[in-house]
Amino acid sequence: MLTYRPGETVAHRLDARSKLACQFGFAVAAFAQPTPRRLLALAGLAGVVLLAGRLSPVTVLRGYWFVFVILLLAPLSAALSVTQPWVDPERGVASLLAVSRVALVLVVGAVYVRTTPVRESRAVIQRYVPGRTGQALGVGVALTFRFLPVLRRDLLTVREAIQARGGERRSVVDRAKRIAVVGLARSLSRSDRLSLALRARCFAWNPTPPEMSFGRWDYPVVALGVLLACWPLAGLL
Template identity: 55%
Template sequence: MTLTYRPGDSVAHRLDPRTKLGFQVAFAAAAFAHTTPAGLAALTAVAAGVLRGSDLSARRALAEYRFAFPFLVGGPVLSALTLGPPWVRWEPGFDTALASYRVVLVLLVSAAYLRTTPVRDSRAAIQHLVPGRAGRLLGTGVGFVFRFLPVLQADLRRIRDASAARLGDRRGPVDRMRLVGVAGLARSLSRADRFALALRARCFSWNPTLPPLSFSRADVPALAAGLALLAWAVV
């Protein structure tokens, strides 16, 4: 799956996680500040460069985020439709479509981060940036999410495949959503209980020994790009 760390030797793999986190924040700020055709065209080129530097294809990344597509596509359609004449207003629909595309670009950059950053490094970066107990709590939560989300995705995929093997794909969409949703929720709660038990059995520590982090010359271009994006967002 794309939404998990994969070892590699790409440019993004060699960057410090704090650099990548800062770049993501700057990219998101620029995307929200310049939601125009010209701005999004420039950010598309940046996102393409990020994916290339991460050895990650856009097709694979988008496949992992396909659950968000109904909302990203449905938003512009609902914004364009009206309950009376003229029935369709193109300008609101176009503005919402730009906002949806902005979200897609941010998701692509996030996928590159997840693909190239170990969970322990992400936790270490957050605890370096946010000091004290708040940083430990935030870092622990992020680490749990990064480890737990791929497991839940795999569970939902197995539930959907099992339902299709039992001719569940011949049911209506509402019935399919209900079956997969209820089974997925039950599986998530069960996994959460086992996860909590495993943490207690392993004497979970709030302050573990984290990997050392250090900036290198490879981080300089990425930091400069992040600062440029942040300045563009502010301007």
């Protein structure tokens, strides 16, 4: 799972708000009309985004391999049939175009996660979503970004420990049960420790947000996001 890493790339220097605006416009353009030509253009733009964040496509595949596997199963299940014709390529292609837009949005989102500090994402949410709702969303996003990678590492550690003790000789159901039970116990333990740590550090619902300001590259990125969001309207004119 990808997490934030400090760096000096172009994407790191951008304001979180401009990156979110561009990501929103990209998602609108991708989901509006998934034509092959449009998806090819968006794939090229996603490649530019990867270059801006110096993030390898292989790293994205490793971080979200399970999601990509599920996405690839959709075209296969759509193309195959239990009755004649056994294979329908047209349905498979239509499904492939549909899942391709999800994959592209996921790639752009991965660059955002890798290049944006969690506290900046929380600050943006709490700034533009008023009241307790924004505070709750901000805290939820911050804890999710920080907590999920830790839980994933715990599950991997449990799986490696089972394999080191000859767990490959056990059934898949037994191994899954052991991983689930131990993983749940560790999750509850970490939740208790997290709650205690928040109280010990005088957790604040509305902390002082980090300083955020637009640079010279943020304005073109916001303009690109607006253009992408308006792109589907061009076909209606």
